[in-house]
Amino acid sequence: MGSFFKPVMSPEEAVKDIPDGATIMVGGFNIGGVPYTLIEALLQHGVKDLTLICNDTAYEDVGHGKLIANGQVKKVIASHIGLNKVTQKLYNEGKLDVEFVPQGTLAERIRAGGFGLGGVLTPTGLGTLAEEGKQVLEINGKRYILELPLRADFALIKAKKADRMGNLYYWGNARNFNPLMAFAADVVIAEVEELVEVGEIDPNDVHTPGILVDRIVLSRR
Amino acid sequence: MLIGISEVEAKVRIAKRIAREFKDGDVVNLGIGIPSLVSDYIPEGVRVIFHTENGMLGAGPKAREDEGTPDIIGAGGVKITVLPGGSFFSSDISFGLIRGGHIDVTVLGALEVDEEGNLANWMIPGKLIPGMGGAMDLVTGARKVFVATLHTVKGRPKIVKRCSLPLTGKRVVNKIFTELAVFEVTPEGLLLKEIAPEVDVSSLKRVTEPDFKIEEPLKIMEV
Numbered sequence: 159m160g161s162f163f164k165p166v167m168s169p170e171e172a173v174k175d176i177p178d179g180a181t182i183m184v185g186g187f188n189i190g191g192v193p194y195t196l197i198e199a200l201l202q203h204g205v206k207d208l209t210l211i212c213n214d215t216a217y218e219d220v221g222h223g224k225l226i227a228n229g230q231v232k233k234v235i236a237s238h239i240g241l242n243k244v245t246q247k248l249y250n251e252g253k254l255d256v257e258f259v260p261q262g263t264l265a266e267r268i269r270a271g272g273f274g275l276g277g278v279l280t281p282t283g284l285g286t287l288a289e290e291g292k293q294v295l296e297i298n299g300k301r302y303i304l305e306l307p308l309r310a311d312f313a314l315i316k317a318k319k320a321d322r323m324g325n326l327y328y329w330g331n332a333r334n335f336n337p338l339m340a341f342a343a344d345v346v347i348a349e350v351e352e353l354v355e356v357g358e359i360d361p362n363d364v365h366t367p368g369i370l371v372d373r374i375v376l377s378r379r
Numbered sequence: 380m381l382i383g384i385s386e387v388e389a390k391v392r393i394a395k396r397i398a399r400e401f402k403d404g405d406v407v408n409l410g411i412g413i414p415s416l417v418s419d420y421i422p423e424g425v426r427v428i429f430h431t432e433n434g435m436l437g438a439g440p441k442a443r444e445d446e447g448t449p450d451i452i453g454a455g456g457v458k459i460t461v462l463p464g465g466s467f468f469s470s471d472i473s474f475g476l477i478r479g480g481h482i483d484v485t486v487l488g489a490l491e492v493d494e495e496g497n498l499a500n501w502m503i504p505g506k507l508i509p510g511m512g513g514a515m516d517l518v519t520g521a522r523k524v525f526v527a528t529l530h531t532v533k534g535r536p537k538i539v540k541r542c543s544l545p546l547t548g549k550r551v552v553n554k555i556f557t558e559l560a561v562f563e564v565t566p567e568g569l570l571l572k573e574i575a576p577e578v579d580v581s582s583l584k585r586v587t588e589p590d591f592k593i594e595e596p597l598k599i600m601e602v
Contacts, residue, residue, distance in 0.1 A: 187433040187470070188456035189449040213470070214512070240509025241456070249508065258508075261432060262474030262516035269471050282478060282519045285549030288511070318450075330450030330467055331434040337469045365469075 163356075164324035166374045169199035172347050176200065176312050181209040183268065183308075183339040184222045185315040188214060188241070191332030192221040193316040193349040195378045200225060200314075207232045211268070211310055213261060213335055214238040215245040222314075226254065235308065237261035260288055263305050265338060271307035272341025278305050313343030316377075317366065320350040321357070324371030325364045333365065340370040347373045381559065381586060382577040386529065389558035392602055393527050395420040396573075397486055397556050399601075400525070401427050405483040406476075408432065408517060411455045413527040414486035430482055432513040434473045437465020454513070477513065478520035485521035487514060489528040489555075491542040494589035496552035496564035498526060499544035511547060518548030530557035531586050538562070538569070539588045559583055561600060562591060573600040 173196060176182065186192030201224055208231045215236055216223035225231050227244040233255040239245040248254035259267065266278040279302035283289050293304040315336040318329035326348055328336060340346050348371045384392070394416035401407060401421065408430045409415050418440075421427050429438040431454050438453060439460035447458025461467075476482055491499040498518060501511040518524050528537045538555060554572075555562040560583055561573040569591035574583060576599050584590075 188452060188454075190433065190452045190456075191450070214510075236510065238510040238512040240507075240512075246508065250505075256508075256510075258510050260511050260515040261470070261513040262478050262520075265470040265474050280478065282516045284519075286515060286546045288515060328467075330448065330461075331431065331452065332450040333467060333469045334433050334473075335470045338471055 163322045164368065164371055164374050166322075166353060166376070169195045169349075169375050169378070170202065172196065172373045172375045173199045173203055176203065176205050178205055179207045180205065180312060181211065181310045183211040183310040183313040183335075183343055185313070185334065185336035185339050186213065186216065186221060187334040188216065189220065190330070191316050191328070191334045191336055192216065193314045193347075194221055196314045196347060196349050196375060197222050197224060198378075200230070201228055204230070206230050209233040209235070211235045211308055213264065215242040218242050218244040233257070235259060235264070237264050258288070263288070265335065267305050267308040268335065268338045268342045271309040272338060275307060277307060279303070280305055308342065310339075310343040311345065313339040313346045314349070315339050315346065316349045318350065319352045319354060319359060320348055320371070320374050321354050321359050321368065323356050324348065324368030324374060325359050326350070326366035326368070326371065327359050327363050328365050337366050340366045345372050346370055347375060349375045349377050351377045381530070381582070382575060384558070389529055390416060392558045393529075393556050396561065396600060397525060397527055398422065401425055401484065404428070406430055406436070406481065408477070408482050408485040408521065410485065410487040410514065410517070412488040414488060415453070415455060417486055417527070430473075430476065432473055432477070432517070434468045434470060435461065435465060437462045439465075474513070474516050477516045480520055480522060482517075482521045484523045484525060485517040486525045486527050487517065489526045489537055491537060491539050491544050492526045492528065492552055492555055493539050493542045494564070494568045494591075495541075496550045497542045498524070498547045498552050499542040500547050502545050504545065514547045518551040523553045524548075524551050526552050526555045528555070528557055530559040536586050536588045559586070568592065570594055571597065573598040575600045576602060
């Protein structure tokens with residue numbers, strides 16, 4: 159959106175307009191596909207009261223888990239927090255709000271937010287705490303939970319490669335939530351290991367169309 | 380332990396027994412804990428396609444120290460390999476495979492499992508709340524749900540009449556594998572299919588909370 163070529167920024171510059179209280183999506187699953195360089199910039203930036211939408215809160219000393227350990231997050235929407243001791247501790251002490259979402263439902267809620275859908279109907283979570291407070295609909299004799307879309311102000315995602323138009327190519331199973339989050343935020347910041355000229359990524363291999371990406375940052379790892 | 384084997388031996392026994400359940404070409408998702416051991420014991424001649432929830436089919440063994448990459452990991456975060464014919468995809472597709480009924484079997488651990496096939500394995504209120512991760516989707520969408528668990532922990536049965544912990548899924552479990560027995564969950568309750576060679580039915584009943592029916596003839600578990 160905006161320009162034909164996407165701005166290539168330093169990590170610090172790319173995250174500096176993320177305000178206190180912002181909702182951010184961060185890609186990754188455990189140690190894979192996490193935008194580590196952007197997270198380091200956010201730690202330095204010191205932004206507070208973030209709502210963090212992510213699959214898991216990584217580890218207290220790894221990736222976006224550090225944002226929680228650093229006291230920059232007030233709410234987490236995730237499927238798993240078990241590997242981050244600080245998330246567990248703050249949650250148990252009532253100092254951090256955590257909304258648990260089954261992983262497949264999290265993916266679909268983000269997809270709905272980015273794809274212009276009003277929600278999704280899923281059987282996942284029926285008869286469990288995941289059903290509580292939600293509308294259940296019966297369709298053709300089967301019961302489904304109505305799950306609502308998720309969107310964010312900023313998405314911090316990680317890919318292997320970008321071209322100057324922002325077209326992204328992922329590698330391995332580090333793709334995970336990144337392509338979905340590219341649809342579901344007002345500003346999408348892509349951290350990549352390699353930046354190439356337009357045309358160097360075969361159109362067949364573009365996993366995220368460049369029009370979804372607003373800023374490109376080179377990984378420092 | 381009731382039968383004088385170590386906890387590790389008991390876990391390996393469970394993994395080996397589950398590994399014999401699969402058919403050539405089955406698509407299988409393994410949870411963390413005992414389930415993650417199952418892939419080491421697949422019988423020769425059976426080709427199982429392993430799915431990992433973070434976005435891969437054709438998951439192979441653990442990567443060598445010098446070859447592993449954080450860009451190819453199992454659901455537990457361990458660096459693994461991809462086998463020829465494997466594929467990578469995003470989380471929506473991964474869970475579309477799960478929820479859409481395209482995974483033949485998922486093997487999961489349990490905090491509690493009960494006679495109705497209810498499973499609790501994602502939280503202990505006030506104590507340990509890791510989150511459900513992909514488990515609620517797996518029990519909902521996989522064609523068969525196997526539970527792998529030690530029969531007792533600190534003398535307390537893991538197979539209970541009714542789960543007291545928050546559920547991962549309601550009436551979702553098909554089979555339960557422990558070091559002492561194999562049970563099938565039927566609409567009438569548990570059916571004992573196999574028993575370990577070291578125990579008899581009456582001693583099994585003492586460490587299993589609900590009543591169960593016994594299949595005739597009762598098989599002795601191959602160990």
